[in-house]
Amino acid sequence: MSWATAVDLFAGAGGFTAGATQAGVRVLWAANHWQAAVQVHADNHPDTEHSCQDLHQADWSRVPAHDILLASPACQGHSRARGTDRPHHDATRSTAWAVVSCAEFHQPRVIVVENVPEFCRWQLYPVWRQALEALGYQVAPHIIDAADHGVPQHRRRVYIVCTRTRSPLMLSMAPRERVPAASFIRFDAGNWSPIDKPGRADATKARIQSGRQRFGERFVMPYYSSGSGRTGRALSRPIGTITTVDRWGVVDGDRTRMLTAGEYRDAMGFPSTYRLPAKHRDATQMLGNAVCPPVVTDLLTEIRSAA
Structure with missing residues (x-):
């Protein structure tokens, strides 16, 4: 199957676009409701047309025709890590219907939708799937761990x-060699502080001591909740899942710090030259919501080969 162009719905920081570009696909148009994310996407993909809008209200006639529809609808309404704002998160589940609306208008040859695995247990998932099947x-669905595609996470x-094939395209992608968290940790960067500083929580100290016993003087750990234990x-x-808030820290002897935005970027598999927003909090949120580019590259390459 040959193709050349794509659009990126709910584009965020641009993981889908970055991965598609590496696979030889030109992303014509990208949209997101958050202006800061649109600006980051535009900074890194200046040849793509951008739109800041609620895709519930999109006029698909204004979106360029394309071969591939890429979409990462909001996951908060499906994820187990929902946070406290449940009514808002419940409302975000409807963003997935923008995929159906766009597909009905443009009828691209390929659609790839990314979300948390719980998306397939959404009460309306069977109907959503039937709507796409009705369009031909x-x-x-494929469950993929980014760690199997060269991402250190x-x-x-x-x-x-x-x-639009005769039967569902079930892919069998050979796993890549796993990349360790050591590949992106920079011990000469970040804001370090003494482990024994006044006010350090006893639970954090106990977690560090336990980590030392298992891993030595250098390791990563979750600062909040149980994380990876x-x-x-x-x-x-590989490190555990990068989230939308600061959660992972690194320990080096008698000092510790949280990960930097640059380390989050590298842990997600973005190029080291990928430009991030100046605000650490914005960068963390965008990266925690992002799609890992190497997974997209491998996936589109395999679809091209198999279809």
């Missing part, structure tokens, strides 16, 4: 591949 698509997501994890394996 074969729907094939365990991040399990569902990639729903929709094609109360002892963190070795630098010789």
